[in-house]
Amino acid sequence: MFRPGPKNLITDVAGLKVGHATDEHTRSGATTLLCGAGWAAAVDVRGGGPGTRETDALASENLIGRAHAVVLAGGSVFGLAAADGVAAWLSSRGIGLQWRSGSPAIPIVPCAVLHDLGNGGDKNWGLSPPYRELGLRACSASAPEFALGSVGAGRGAMAGVRKGGIGSVSVDLQGGLIVGSLVALNSVGSAFMPDGKTYWAWGVELGDEFGGCGPPTTAMDLSDPAPDESRLLAIGRLTPGANTTLGVVACNADLSTAECKRVAMMAQDGIARAVRPAHTPFDGDTIFALASGELPLQKNPLRAAQIGRIGSAAADCLARAIARAVHFSEGS
Secondary structure: OOEOOOOOOHHHOOOOEEEEEEEOOOOEEEEEEEEEEEEEEEEEEOOOOOOEEOOHHHOOOOOOOEEEEEEEEOOHHHHHHHHHHHHHHHHHOOOOEOOOOOOOOEOOOOEEEOOOOOOOOOOOOOOOOOHHHHHHHHHHOOEOOOOOEOOHHHOOOEEOOEEOEEEEEEEEOOOOOEEEEEEEEEOOOEOEOOOOOOEOOHHHOOOOOOOOOOOOOOOOOOOOOOOOHHHHHHOOOOOOOOEEEEEEEEEEEOOOHHHHHHHHHHHOHHHHHHOEOOOOOOEOOEEEEEEEEEEOOOOOOHHHHHHHHHHHHHHHHHHHHHHHHHHHHHOO
């Protein structure tokens, strides 16, 4: 039986650190994942209203294909500035690409944002949105242990008509292979089945990591493809780009950029397992994949099977992290 890693967090993948910065005045924040020397990375976007930065640098046909950090933030387009703070913080410590002797280090810092501008916080920031400073603070707070729930990029997030937030899990696939996930959940869809208490992701829960409620106890009508639509419309959440599930999946295998892309694509299925509906025109669903390269995979035809196993585990991890995000946010 597979089990979570020691912390049941994405930081069970050695070398990763996560930091949150939360602004209670604006009810928003930023979350940073630092991966040091630059890990193989890729991104897959499925939602209809994404907000991103530096994702083209992760394309396998382009020059870099690696990342020194990944940033998730609230604030919609304003939140992209969190990556400015992270890039400055890393460069000041000599972390990044060195194209010429004496020039500043150039960190590759992809970023994705969620829309939390209508959550009641004070967004009258004029010419000084807080997100660059939040990015700096998130870097300073980065550590192997971090909080879940309504913190960082998940502070102002919703999941359907319930609270969203930050969730994270890991799984030990044995033989030294670790896969983990972190999510900032702000979806149009709900993480709950129509009874309002059973998680769609109940079947992949490990232990009691999101309450241990288990399977549904009564029969339910699952025929409605868009439950809660009228309630979402009433509170103004059916606006293109106003909702998003942002995620990062990571492993310690020696994946290439192209292989990370396949893992990110497979991991997107975790959203569909844990949220209904998923990948709507109103969401900006974006998943990053990172690989540290610590564990060599086989170089024969079995390598593709190993990558498929990592991608499948990443999808399950993402589904578990989504349920955990709601579980910890509703308990806060």
